[in-house]
Amino acid sequence: AQSVAQPEDQVNVAEGNPLTVKCTYSVSGNPYLFWYVQYPNRGLQFLLKYITGDNLVKGSYGFEAEFNKSQTSFHLKKPSALVSDSALYFCAVSARYSNDYKLSFGAGTTVTVRA
Amino acid sequence: DTAVSQTPKYLVTQMGNDKSIKCEQNLGHDTMYWYKQDSKKFLKIMFSYNNKELIINETVPNRFSPKSPDKAHLNLHINSLELGDSAVYFCASSQRGQGAWEKLFFGSGTQLSVL
Numbered sequence: 212a213q214s215v216a217q218p219e220d221q222v223n224v225a226e227g228n229p230l231t232v233k234c235t236y237s238v239s240g241n242p243y244l245f246w247y248v249q250y251p252n253r254g255l256q257f258l259l260k261y262i263t264g265d266n267l268v269k270g271s272y273g274f275e276a277e278f279n280k281s282q283t284s285f286h287l288k289k290p291s292a293l294v295s296d297s298a299l300y301f302c303a304v305s306a307r308y309s310n311d312y313k314l315s316f317g318a319g320t321t322v323t324v325r326a
Numbered sequence: 327d328t329a330v331s332q333t334p335k336y337l338v339t340q341m342g343n344d345k346s347i348k349c350e351q352n353l354g355h356d357t358m359y360w361y362k363q364d365s366k367k368f369l370k371i372m373f374s375y376n377n378k379e380l381i382i383n384e385t386v387p388n389r390f391s392p393k394s395p396d397k398a399h400l401n402l403h404i405n406s407l408e409l410g411d412s413a414v415y416f417c418a419s420s421q422r423g424q425g426a427w428e429k430l431f432f433g434s435g436t437q438l439s440v441l
Contacts, residue, residue, distance in 0.1 A: 245429065254330070254416055254432030255369075299367060311357075311381045311422070314430060316369040 213238045213306030215285075217317040225325055230292040232320045234285045234302030243305035244285040245314065246276055250298045258300075261285060272296070292324045329353050332417045332433035339407055340441055347402045347436045349417030357381070357422040358400035359430065360392060363414040375400050376422050404438075412440045 215236045224230050236242055243262055247255040259270025266278045276287045287300060302317040332349040339345055351358060359382075360372040374382035375394045389405045404411060414435045420428040 247430075249367075252434070254418075254434045255430070256432070257429040260429060301369065305428075308382055311374065311376065312428070313371060313374070313382055315371070319367045319369075 213304050213315060215244070215302045215304045215315065215317040217300075217302055217320045219320050220318075221321045221323065223323045223325065224292050226294050227291050230287075230289040230296065230322065230324070232287040232300050232302075232322060234287065234317060235283050236285060236302075236304050237283065238304055238306060240307075242278075242285075243312075244276075244278065245303040245305070246270065246274070246285075246287050247301045247303060247316075248272075248298050249301065249319075255301065258287070292322075294324050294326050297322055297324045330417055330419055330431050330433040332415075332436055334436060335434065336437050336439075338439045338441065341407055341409060343407050344403070344405045345407060345438070346404070347415055347417075347438075349400050349402070349433060351398055351417075351419040351431070353419055353421075353431060355419040355421050355431070356397060357420050357428075358394065358397070359418040359420075360400065360402050361416040361418060361432075363416060363435070365413070369416075372402075373400075407438075407440045409440050412438055414438070 245260045246258040249255045261268050261278045269275045300320050305312045330351045357376045359374045372386045373392045378394045391403045394400045417433040418430040420430045
């Protein structure tokens, strides 16, 4: 079965400091990996995805993620966090399901950026 | 202008009642989904439809019945509501033709509270 794990329930950083949100995956075949963000009382928004190619993927709002095949990880990063980055972050993997694909999410990591 | 809109935003009802949540997308996407987010923020797919055809049907009680009158709409009807149905329900859509790396566009959610 395909799955992702987010080992940290919460991440707290000071504004201006680097932010890392961890994700590891378990898939058979090629991994298609995603990051989504959920702001309070809102739906999820797509941040970035990895399909193939360059291991460093750049996305929205200054976020990037690094795909590491040997460590089966896809960590989300931002060099300098903002208070407005405080939100719930989900890692996800797209896996084959019957004749289609299904996106399965990790448990989420709550990020709090303090001023 | 809202890409994926769902109504109502809040739904408070008694156990045993029947209720519906409506979802519409104006993105021209082929595929629509229902996800359930529980109190611990865990997201789980319930159903997906492609061009009005049911594709994914996870282990959801048959009290839940999705209906897709056309590819822009996917409604969720719930019979005999139970306390455990209390959650936030998200509708989403995507362009299926892109395959495993399609990104999802989410509605803002319907918070269902069963008393």
